[in-house]
Amino acid sequence: MPPPPSKWKGRCELNGTACNNKLIAMNGTQNVPPIDEDGHGTHTSSTAAGAFVDYAEVLGNAKGTATGMAPLSHVAMYRVCFGDPCPEADILAALDAAVEDGVDIISISLGLSEPPPFYNDSTAIGAFAAIQKGIFVSCAGGNLGPSNSTIVNGAPWILTVGASTIDRTIVATAKLGNGEEFDGESVFQPSSFPSTLLPLAYAGKNGNQQSAVCANRSLSDTDFRGKVVLCERGGGIARIAKGDEVKRAGGAAMILMNDEISGFSLSADAHALPATHVSYAAGLKIKGYINSTATPTATILFKGTIIGNSLAPAVTSFSSRGPNLPSPGILKPDIIGPGSSILAAWPFPLDNSTDSKSTFNIMSGTSMACPHLSGIAALLKSSHPDWSPAAIKSAIMTSADTLNLEHTPIVDERNQPADLFATGSGHVNPSRANDPGLVYDIEPDDYIPYLCGLGYSNREIGYLAQRTIKCSETSSIPEAQLNYPSFSIALGSSQTFTRTVTNVGEAYSSYDVMVTAPEGVSVTIQPNKLNFSEINQKETYSVAFSRTDSADKTADYAQGSLAWVSAKHIVRSPILVKFV
Known part of the structure; x- marks a missing residue:
């Protein structure tokens, strides 16, 4: 790695060799050393900009070469969390320090549980200062999905990131005594676990809800010793902690079933015992089997890493959803990116690891999705140093994918088509973002x-x-008049808004508009063709929205899109309409 650029003013608060040309700053607040005692910061920073590492794996799974999104970028780390919640003053102080030090990209994988007004939000305040200096800011959208109105970090000058699945699964199959099999996931895959059937028991068989969710010290060792135990998600208890309780009670293995709202959304975890995480639908069938026989049995078949889930990318159940409460006229999240079962660097060995030098872990969250987008933004900034933060954001949004690997619409945790409150503009496509054709600059x-x-x-x-x-x-101006790459309209009487696009593609280019109007809405674009003769030329168009007689009087929302299409580019903007 070369040394940091001459503009760099940051410093390393740790003495010795902690910093180098890759890690160019480590800073803490409250006089606490900037050491990652949790693993979260190491994982997220390596996702954004980790170097190439051969033979990466977690407990023998997901083997391959690991790299961050922008492996040649420098990294500066600012510690702001010393427990929960992370102090707002420390967040703002770190953002101010990063701006002063001269960073190009800020990646923030943290957020409040409820979004305050922007003027009372330290992240929004610090990010606004950053974008005034040309610094791009990417933030996690929160892990309170799938309920609506849960999105955080939704200021329009921030790229707000939701989480999607990837096409890699680490399969652990629950096999029942009646021959039925249900694929789930687990990182811990012990080769010594027998494929022979063991007694199967439901943790909540005594009617105690705390036992059903395998809460700490809720299970009796006399009831569950040597058995495969079915636990339910929920109760505010972490997935791995449920396995800890089953192990404490002498259980041989755990089947963890989703709660209803989590649907088909699974995570591969480094469990403390043989385990698999299965869908809600599978869990109901396993419960039904337990109730159908006096001697239910089961085992877990560990099948390792499998590539090629055709439903990927899908929106994860935990990914927070819009509407964006502080500003409903700005559609959030802006984008979704990989955030489920993500392999990245880890500062200490995992439980069950036989390799004390193991330096990777698999985690899930919008915290994992955010640094993917931060690293992609760094690549775009390197490729287009003259682009503003808003231009980079626009390029990411208007080039996003709306179809999965099956070439069907991206689905959510129910395996149903995901709405715009879940996907925003869609799933990031880095190569297309590098050549978007047009951008909406702000x-x-x-x-x-x-x-x-x-x-x-x-x-x-x-x-x-x-x-x-x-x-x-x-x-x-009204919210919808901001020159944003998406539309979120509260529609009663007819409304007209304008947008201005900047040509960053071929000097001589022509774009025609294609509209997929939301159901019950008429969308009229003027002009319907844009012609460019030079780079950075700007053209303005208007969009008129009005209700039609076919509007569903019972629907709260409708969605569609508009796209400017040239011979080479499709510049797409989602349209969300709320009927008022």
Whole structure:
């Protein structure tokens, strides 16, 4: 690795060899050393920018060469969490430090449980300062899905990232005494576990809900010793902790069944005992089998790493959903990226590991999805150093995939087509983002009329802008008038909005508009053709929305899209309409 660029002002708070040309800064707050005692920061930073490592694996699975999204990037780490919750003041202090140090990309894999107004959100405030310096900011959207209105970090100057599955599974199959088999997942795959059937028991057979979810010290060793134990998701208890309880009670193995809202969304975990994580539908059938016989039996067949899940990418159950409560007129999440069962660096050995030098773990969360997008943003910044944060964001959004590997619409945890509150613009496609054709650019000052339009006071906007603002002296615009790469419209009477696109493709190019109108909505574009004769040329178009007689009077929302199509590019924007 070459040394950091001359603009770099950061420092390493640890003495000795902790920092190098790859890891160029480690900084803490509250006089606490910037050591990762949890693993989360190591995992996320290596996902964004980890170097190539051959022979990576976790407990013998997911073998291959590991690399971050931007393996030649430098990394600066700022520790802000010292327990839960992470102090807001420390988050803002770290963001200010990163801006002052001269970073190009900020990746934030943390967030509040409920989104405050932007002027009262340290991440939004710090990110606004960053984008004014040309620094791109990517944030995790939260892990409170699949319920709607759970998305966090939803300011329009932030790339808000949801989580998707990948096409790799680490298969552990629950085999029942009646011959039925249900594929699940687990990272821990002991070769010594017998394929012979063992007694099978439901953890909640005594009617105690705490036992059903395998809460700490809820299981009796006399009831479960030597058995395969069926546990339910939920109860605020981590998946691995449920296995710990089964192991404490002498259980031989665990089948972990999803709760109903988690559906078919699975995670591969490094469990403390032989285990598999199966869907809610599979869990119901396993329960039915247990109730059908006096002597239920089961085992787990460990089948290892399998590539090629054709339903990938799918939206994970935990990925937070819109609407974006602080600003419903900005569709969030912006994008989804890999966030389920992600292999990345880990600072200490795992339980069950026979290799004390094992330096990888598999984790799930929008925390894992965010650094994928942060690293991709770093690649785009390197490829297009003159692009603004908004231009990079637009390129990522308008080039996103809306189909899975089966070439059918991306599904959610129910295996049903996912809506825009789950996917935003779709799943990131890095190579297409590098050549998007057109971008929707936004200058930092363009957000001021938008913030005035939200009804924020001059003082509240001043908190964000870090300068005196007078809305009476600037224009005020509705949310949907911001030059955003997506549309989120509250539609009663007819409305018209404008957008301006900048040509970053071929100098001489022509684009025709293609509209998939939301059901019950008429969408009219003027003009319907855009012609360009030079790079960075800007063209403006208008979009008129009105309700039609065919509108479903019972529907709350409808969705569609518009796309500008040339011989080489498709520049797509999702449209979400709320009927009011």
